[in-house]
Amino acid sequence: MNALVTLAATEEQNPLIPEIPELVIGLIAFAIVFIFLAKKLLPTINKVLEERREAIEGGIEKAEAAQTEAQSVLEQYKAQLAEARHEAARLRQEAQEQGAALIAEMRAEGQRQREEIVAAGHTQIEADRKAAAGALRQDVGKLATELAGKLVGESLEDHARQSRVIDRFLDELEEKAEATR
Amino acid sequence: MSADPTQVLAFESDCHIFSGCGFPAPGLHSFVFKPLFTVGGFEFNKPMLLALLGTVAIVAFFWAAFARPKLVPGKLQMIGEAGYDFVRRGIVYETLGKREGEKYVPLMVSLFFFIWIMNLWSVIPLAQFPVTSMIAFPAGLAAIVYILWMFLTFKKHGFTGGLKNITGYDKSLGAVLPVIVIIDFFSNVLIRPFTHAVRLFANMFAGHLLLLTFTIGSWYLLNGIGIIYAGASFVMTILLTAFELFIQAVQAYVFVLLACNYVQGALAEHH
Numbered sequence: 001m002n003a004l005v006t007l008a009a010t011e012e013q014n015p016l017i018p019e020i021p022e023l024v025i026g027l028i029a030f031a032i033v034f035i036f037l038a039k040k041l042l043p044t045i046n047k048v049l050e051e052r053r054e055a056i057e058g059g060i061e062k063a064e065a066a067q068t069e070a071q072s073v074l075e076q077y078k079a080q081l082a083e084a085r086h087e088a089a090r091l092r093q094e095a096q097e098q099g100a101a102l103i104a105e106m107r108a109e110g111q112r113q114r115e116e117i118v119a120a121g122h123t124q125i126e127a128d129r130k131a132a133a134g135a136l137r138q139d140v141g142k143l144a145t146e147l148a149g150k151l152v153g154e155s156l157e158d159h160a161r162q163s164r165v166i167d168r169f170l171d172e173l174e175e176k177a178e179a180t181r
Numbered sequence: 182m183s184a185d186p187t188q189v190l191a192f193e194s195d196c197h198i199f200s201g202c203g204f205p206a207p208g209l210h211s212f213v214f215k216p217l218f219t220v221g222g223f224e225f226n227k228p229m230l231l232a233l234l235g236t237v238a239i240v241a242f243f244w245a246a247f248a249r250p251k252l253v254p255g256k257l258q259m260i261g262e263a264g265y266d267f268v269r270r271g272i273v274y275e276t277l278g279k280r281e282g283e284k285y286v287p288l289m290v291s292l293f294f295f296i297w298i299m300n301l302w303s304v305i306p307l308a309q310f311p312v313t314s315m316i317a318f319p320a321g322l323a324a325i326v327y328i329l330w331m332f333l334t335f336k337k338h339g340f341t342g343g344l345k346n347i348t349g350y351d352k353s354l355g356a357v358l359p360v361i362v363i364i365d366f367f368s369n370v371l372i373r374p375f376t377h378a379v380r381l382f383a384n385m386f387a388g389h390l391l392l393l394t395f396t397i398g399s400w401y402l403l404n405g406i407g408i409i410y411a412g413a414s415f416v417m418t419i420l421l422t423a424f425e426l427f428i429q430a431v432q433a434y435v436f437v438l439l440a441c442n443y444v445q446g447a448l449a450e451h452h
Contacts (some may be wrong), residue, residue, distance in 0.1 A: 015212060015316060015386065016316050016379070016382075017316070018315075018316050018317035018320045018321075019315070019317050020317075021224060022226075022228060022229060022232075022315050022317035022318065023224055023317040023318075025229040025233070025330050026232055026317055026318040026321040026322070027321045027325075028311075029232045029233055029235070029236040029295070030236075030291065030292075030295050030321065030322060030325070032240065033236055033239050033240060033286065033291050033294070033295050034235050034287065034295075036240045036243065036244070036290040036353035037243060037287055037290060037294075038287035038288070038291065040248075041243045041244065041246075041247040041248065042247070042265070042286070042290065044247055044248065044250055044263065045247040045250050045258075045261070045262065047250075048251070048252060049262070051252055052252050055216045055252060060212075066188050089370065114257055149435075153346070174206055
């Protein structure tokens with residue numbers, strides 16, 4: 001015990017002098033830790049950390065790609081929709097224009113037909129009037145001649161003279177009619 | 182001083198205030214351990230046991246977390262990844278860059294968790310001793326970094342280039358060049374590994390002494406009116422334990438950060 005005390009006392013003199021057995025044990029202990037970590041455990045965990053990093057980055061990339069695709073599809077749809085709207089507007093416009101033209105055409109056609117009918121009517125009336133006037137003149141002449149013949153008692157055989165007399169008579173009648181109008 | 186210099190735990194003595202017993206102050210003797218067993222002159226003591234147990238704990242944790250990793254991590258794997266990522270991104274990539282640094286990630290991760298767990302023993306009940314407060318442990322780790330630094334320096338720049346890199350050789354300095362070379366040689370080649378190891382050692386050493394002082398104090402004062410003071414001392418023990426938890430992590434971080442800085446210095450173009 002006494003020897004141990006003196007040994008301890010001499011050893012106490014300088015705590016900065018390393019004890020060789022402790023140094024050896026310390027180095028061995030550290031070597032064990034270092035070998036386990038450097039050779040086995042850290043490479044293993046590094047691999048997993050790398051895998052995880054890749055998985056996360058891959059996920060992000062995938063999400064980005066999906067987003068880009070969604071964006072492009074959306075734009076496509078929007079463009080299509082705008083085009084469809086434009087097309088519909090164009091068709092509507094065209095239909096309106098066509099309708100207007102059709103109406104105008106039909107109106108013009110109607111007008112033309114009306115005018116034709118009216119013109120045809122006029123012509124017919126004129127012709128009828130002329131025919132009626134002619135027939136009337138003949139009838140009136142004949143009746144007047146007959147009447148005059150009966151009255152005068154002599155036959156007005158002379159055709160030329162007869163005609164002249166009748167015409168004169170009728171002209172007078174017409175003049176009278178003109179004057180009274 | 183009536184304290185037995187060979188005592189290991191403060192509570193081994195029945196020494197209290199007002200009982201004619203002096204305060205068994207902690208000191209250098211608190212860092213001397215009776216061997217647990219001896220194999221052919223090789224004395225196996227408590228710090229060594231803790232070092233090996235810590236090693237088992239670290240390997241077991243990372244084995245459980247990383248051996249069968251999943252793309253979608255479980256709780257343990259997530260914690261492991263957070264720790265791994267902290268050192269990888271937070272320290273190595275920050276100092277060495279992603280491309281240069283990747284090679285040194287395993288070493289730095291091992292260093293960080295090894296040192297942190299060895300520090301953490303300080304507040305683990307029953308163990309309550311930071312392995313890194315024995316200079317041999319930080320010295321071994323600092324030596325590894327030092328050798329790596331030297332190796333990289335001379336591998337990258339050749340012999341004269343390496344010497345220039347280490348000594349901060351720069352012609353434009355003119356007359357002060359020899360002074361700079363001498364100072365840089367001392368500070369880099371001779372003092373750097375020493376400060377690298379001692380920074381960690383001294384922090385843990387002092388932290389352990391602080392905790393011991395208040396722990397022993399709480400026990401020692403536990404008599405008569407002293408009980409009130411024992412309570413204060415006990416509160417201090419709790420607060421310092423929390424503080425030590427912080428320091429332990431910080432020191433592990435600083436050690437690894439410095440190691441990365443040294444490596445970066447070795448790889449950098451000399452001016």
